[in-house]
Amino acid sequence: MTIETSELITDIGELTTQADGEPRRPDRAVLMQGGRIRWIGSAANAPAADTRVSVGGRAVLPGWVDSHTHLLFAGDRSAEFEARMQGQPYAAGGIRQTVEATRAATEAELESNLRRLGAEALAQGTTFLETKTGYGLDVDSEARTARIGARHADVVSFLGAHVVPDGIDVRDYLDLVTGPMLTAVRPWVSFIDVFCENGAFDVEQSREVLLAGRTAGLGLRVHGNQLGHGGGIALAVELGAASVDHCNVVSPADLAALAASGTVATVLPACDLSTRQPLAPARRLLDAGVTVAIATNCNPGTSYTTSMQFCVATAVLQMELTVEEAVWAATRGGAQALQRDTGPDAVGSLVVGGRADLQVLDAPSVAHLAYRPGVPLTIAVWQHGQRMPRPSGLPGTTR
Numbered sequence: 001m002t003i004e005t006s007e008l009i010t011d012i013g014e015l016t017t018q019a020d021g022e023p024r025r026p027d028r029a030v031l032m033q034g035g036r037i038r039w040i041g042s043a044a045n046a047p048a049a050d051t052r053v054s055v056g057g058r059a060v061l062p063g064w065v066d067s068h069t070h071l072l073f074a075g076d077r078s079a080e081f082e083a084r085m086q087g088q089p090y091a092a093g094g095i096r097q098t099v100e101a102t103r104a105a106t107e108a109e110l111e112s113n114l115r116r117l118g119a120e121a122l123a124q125g126t127t128f129l130e131t132k133t134g135y136g137l138d139v140d141s142e143a144r145t146a147r148i149g150a151r152h153a154d155v156v157s158f159l160g161a162h163v164v165p166d167g168i169d170v171r172d173y174l175d176l177v178t179g180p181m182l183t184a185v186r187p188w189v190s191f192i193d194v195f196c197e198n199g200a201f202d203v204e205q206s207r208e209v210l211l212a213g214r215t216a217g218l219g220l221r222v223h224g225n226q227l228g229h230g231g232g233i234a235l236a237v238e239l240g241a242a243s244v245d246h247c248n249v250v251s252p253a254d255l256a257a258l259a260a261s262g263t264v265a266t267v268l269p270a271c272d273l274s275t276r277q278p279l280a281p282a283r284r285l286l287d288a289g290v291t292v293a294i295a296t297n298c299n300p301g302t303s304y305t306t307s308m309q310f311c312v313a314t315a316v317l318q319m320e321l322t323v324e325e326a327v328w329a330a331t332r333g334g335a336q337a338l339q340r341d342t343g344p345d346a347v348g349s350l351v352v353g354g355r356a357d358l359q360v361l362d363a364p365s366v367a368h369l370a371y372r373p374g375v376p377l378t379i380a381v382w383q384h385g386q387r388m389p390r391p392s393g394l395p396g397t398t399r
């Protein structure tokens with residue numbers, strides 16, 4: 001539902017628009033109507049509006065664009081996490097445990113989990129969300145999760161090529177993914193994704209999956225170079241993928257190829273911490289001229305967080321990004337990774353005529369996102385120009 005009456009957000013202490021070349025500015029106001037931004041300017045010159053909301057000198061910025069999550073799952077892998085914290089390495093095999101739980105779950109359970117995590121993300125400022133299939137891994141289960149995903153996420157990616165499930169040979173599984181499974185999910189997905197890594201799919205297998213997706217009219221994304229030099233970055237660049245995600249292990253050749261391409265490198269700081277991997281070299285990527293996005297990779301195995309703020313803070317504190325670089329990567333960078341940063345439905349920036357997706361921080365500046373790590377700073381969110389209610393709290397809580 002869009003709001004037809006006009007609403008002015010005023011007394012903005014610091015406005016980050018992410019419009020090309022626009023710096024953070026003090027004393028701003030933003031007028032919204034019909035789900036879109038109608039005017040941005042000095043608070044002193046603000047036009048009349050049906051309603052006015054003073055944010056009392058706080059910082060306002062675009063809502064986060066979380067371009068990489070896996071929210072279509074059931075079950076819990078906290079035991080695997082605890083084992084990792086006792087020194088066990090991460091291996092792709094844990095995915096099969098979630099596959100078993102996801103197949104056994106009802107549609108209502110899967111949908112309720114997705115809604116719960118989506119609401120958690122929204123309350124923390126995420127106004128645009130990608131999610132993936134990849135825990136069904138048979139035709140009906142992948143189609144079911146794709147369908148549920150399309151009801152609640154903004155973008156759904158098909159990740160049938162996550163791992164080869166038990167009980168099927170890899171050749172037969174590839175035929176399924178690139179044939180009946182792709183056909184079954186096609187109405188609900190806009191990208192195809194593949195886990196190109198030792199223990200998952202090699203480069204040739206990944207290429208076959210991506211090319212089948214392209215033939216079906218899907219955009220391409222790749223999980224690449226997370227655990228080793230699996231060739232995912234080179235393949236993503238070769239095929240003109242929208243993004244290659246993880247990028248922990250980056251060779252000089254990968255760096256040069258990425259820098260010369262239009263492929264976004266998406267780093268996943270919470271995943272790196274939760275798997276005790278060396279952090280992705282985001283600083284090196286940026287210095288080489290690569291476009292970098294930041295996402296949560298929220299999933300039950302390697303990164304069970306919906307907090308983009310945590311990822312931004314980690315990118316600043318541990319990956320050596322500046323605050324502005326990290327905030328850009330988590331807004332416009334994410335939009336670019338999803339090929340949604342231009343045109344009338346662009347997200348990740350605040351521009352006149354564009355979508356009114358924004359968040360207010362309980363802080364005077366975006367610097368506080370990293371300066372106050374661990375403190376949830378988002379206190380209000382507008383999505384499509386509509387103010388989002390705060391979550392109601394624990395199940396059973398009444399107000």
Ligand SMILES: N=CN[C@@H](CCC(=O)O)C(=O)O
Nearest residue numbers: 094095195223297299301302
């Ligand atoms: N790396 C591949 N897939 C997920 C992990 C999924 C899992 O372990 O359940 C990821 O992006 O980290």
Ligand SMILES: [Zn+2]
Nearest residue numbers: 068070223297
């Ligand atoms: Zn992932």
